[in-house]
Amino acid sequence: MPQNVRGVVARKKGEPVSVETVVIPDPGPGEAVVKIQACGVCHTDLSYREGGINDEFPFLLGHEAAGVVESVGDGVVDLEPGDYVVLNWRAVCGVCRACKKGKPQYCFDTHNAKQPMTLEDGTALSPALGIGAFVEKTLVAAGQCTKVNPDAPAKVAGLLGCGMMAGLGAAVNTGGIGRGDSIAVIGCGGVGDAAIAGAQLAGATTIIAVDTDPRKLEWAKGFGATHTVNAKEEDAVEAIRAATDGNGADVVVEAVGHPETYRQAFYARDLAGTVVLVGVPYPDMKVPDIPLIDFFGRGGALKSSWYGDCLPSRDFPMYLDLYLQGRFPLDKFVTEEIALDGVEQAFEKMHKGEVLRSVVIF
Template sequence: MAQQVRGVVARAKGDPVTVETITVPDPGPGEAVVKIQACGVCHTDLAYRDGGINDEFPFLLGHEAAGIVESIGDGVTDLEPGDYVVLNWRAVCGVCRACKKGKPQYCFDTHNATQPMTLSDGTALSPALGIGAFIEKTLVAAGQCTKVDPEAPAKVAGLLGCGVMAGLGAAVNTGGIGRGESIAVIGCGGVGDAAIAGAKLAGATTIIAVDTDPRKLKWAQDFGATHVVNPKEEDTVEAIRGYTDGNGADVVVEAVGRPETYEQAFYARDLAGTLVLVGVPTPDLKVPEIPLIDFFGRGGALKSSWYGDCLPSRDFPMYVDLYLQGRFPLDKFVTDEVSLDGVEQSFDKMHKGEVLRSVVIF
């Protein structure tokens, strides 16, 4: 029987979000209903609200979530009610050309629930990243549920659902940062700090944080940055080279998504170094006019990272276990806890740079 629950909705571009009654249907074949325990407030949710993703309003926001499986539909064999899960937006299909190549982290046909959740008047909602988790209970594809150790609190485990995984995966999976290597991270919000924490976990010995906000640089040091650079005070490229014996970093993670910071990242690499773009640009932005000879002459790799090139079934349980072992500081990302009614205020705090991650606690 369909349920009526409370959830956060963005009805129109730029309008403040509202908490509304939402109808959640019983799970159909291949689907599951999950009772949400906590959900992080990600910049992507703000982008949905402001029309930066698409215009398929109204949106049901929220996607960095953990909770308990309440019910499952026909054909679901790897979940059962009571399972503790982190939700993901990469439910791999298993049959596309990427999956058949043994690279499911690049699945080209990820899937979501087929039934819509609706407003009380029957209007279908577009769930953010196919999840929609600023809600007491949500309907997802069963493959979007990744079982993890229930000893990890939902307010930290859920962060692996997007921002933390995107950042640490950009450094570790996409960038391939390794023991004894150097890395620079441009932009030290939640994603950038996750890249720093991932680099430290992987054994990088020179970890350079770049940001114009002194508060964010302090946070970056808490996650393992060995050096900090404020572009308002010094030249970014020269500073990174100065901390790497004049060579540039082995890996540079660009977590801003701007042409000017991308250009800095390009030149801040060592020869044959790797640049990883994980910051999300707006559609109007273009690649800076870098001379083609510089692409040829510097070599290396220019990559972009979606979701940290993660495979949720592999990565989520591993990083939860590392957190429980005291080796990966997921709890440090949580700087604010709010109720379902506090999402709009959390967006304002995000704009002002006052929080690393707000988390909605149910």
């Protein structure tokens, strides 16, 4: 029987979200219904509301979530009711050319649930990142459910579903940061601070946090930043070079998604360094005007990081185990716990830079 639950819906571009009744169908083949316990408020949800992703309104927002499997559909063999899971937005296919090469983290045919969740009048909802988790229960593809240690509280476990994994994966997986390396992180929100925490975990010895907000720079120190740069007060590129013996950083993570900060990242890396773009740009943004000779004159790599190049089945359990061992400070990212009707206010706080993560608790 379909179920009626409460969820956060964005009906029109730029308008405040509302809590509405959402109809959840029974799981079909390869699908699962998950009872959500907690869901982080990510900037991507705000981007959906603002029309920065696409215009497939109305959206069912939320995607950084953990919960318990309630039911599964036909053909699901590795998941059962009662399993504690973190939701991911890249259920791998197992048969595309990337998967066949043994690199499922780059799967070219990831999938979501096939049935739509709807409003009471039958209007189909577009779930954010194929999940839609600002809701008491959600329908997902079974492959979007990653089983993890139930000792990890849902309010921190769910954060690995997007922003924290994107940031730490950008540093560790995409950037390949290692022992003794230097890294600069431009943009110290949740994703940037996760990159900083990941770099510290991997053994980087020079970790430079760059932002224009003194409060965010102070937060970055708590995640392992050894140097901070206020880009309003000093030239970020020169400051990064000064902190790295004039060379530039081995890895520069751009966690803003803006042409100017990407330009800074390009020039702040060492001659054979790596730039990693993990900040999400808006569709109308263009590559900065950098002379082609400057590309030619440097080695290294320019990379983009999608979901931190993670493999959820490998990475989610590992990082939660590190959290439970006291080695990865996921709990520091949780600024506040809120109710379902507090999402719009959480967006305002996010826009003002007042929080790292607001987390909806069910």
